[in-house]
Amino acid sequence: EVSAKLDVNAVQETAASAETAEPPASKQQASTEWNYDEFERTVIEEAEEQGFSRYEITVSLNESCMFKAVRVYMIFEKLNEAGEVAKTIPAAEVLETEDFGTDFQVCFLTKQPAEEIKELISGISEVENVKISAGAPLKTAEKPQAAEPVKEAPVKKAEKQPKPQAKTEELPKHHSGSKTIRV
Secondary structure (H helix, E strand, O other): OHHHHHHHHHHHHHHHHHHHHHHHHHHHHHHOOOOOOHHHHHHHHHHHHOOOEEEEEEEEEOOOOOOHHHHHHHHHHHHHHHEEEEEEEOOHHHHHOOOOOOEEEEEEEEOOOHHHHHHHHHOOOOEEEEEEEEOOOOOOOOOOOOHHHHHHOOOOOOOOOOOOOOOOOOOOHHHHOOOOOOO
16 A cells, blocks of 8 residues: 555656646757667567557656666567667667666557556656657658669669670680699
8 A cells, every 4th residue: 555655656756747847848859869770760660550559758867866777678578568679869879888867758559558667667767757758740851762772773773794705815826735723
């Protein structure tokens, strides 16, 4: 019963801190450029076609968190149980080396509702705040231009010319009968 009350208090504190911290987080979220590469874009588009939702999640760890990489790992383990991480900001390698402040972002694909995902992450110790928003539609301007390869395609390669016949020269007679074997 005591732990249940503590959990309720923690949830209320998290909700209160989310209300006070929301404006800076939303400013940070709005300025985030996801810049998906072609592979990430393909994964996202295929997942959305299969009914997955895309969420952009901002996670804030406690300032006193000593093992940020461990917390990130725990968060990713929970997320991978519910869906697929498509991209992180900063990159996963930076998160593993703990070379970031307290906040990081995750582009996450899942069929579960945002509230359940938030609960999964919020339940991990030293997670101070979790903000989840629906992923913005992929912009066609972000999309790598498919027209580029098409423009290159009309450039014709030189037609195959018949290969010149290899010149068969007669070897001098002193070489014709000798064989060299190297050991």
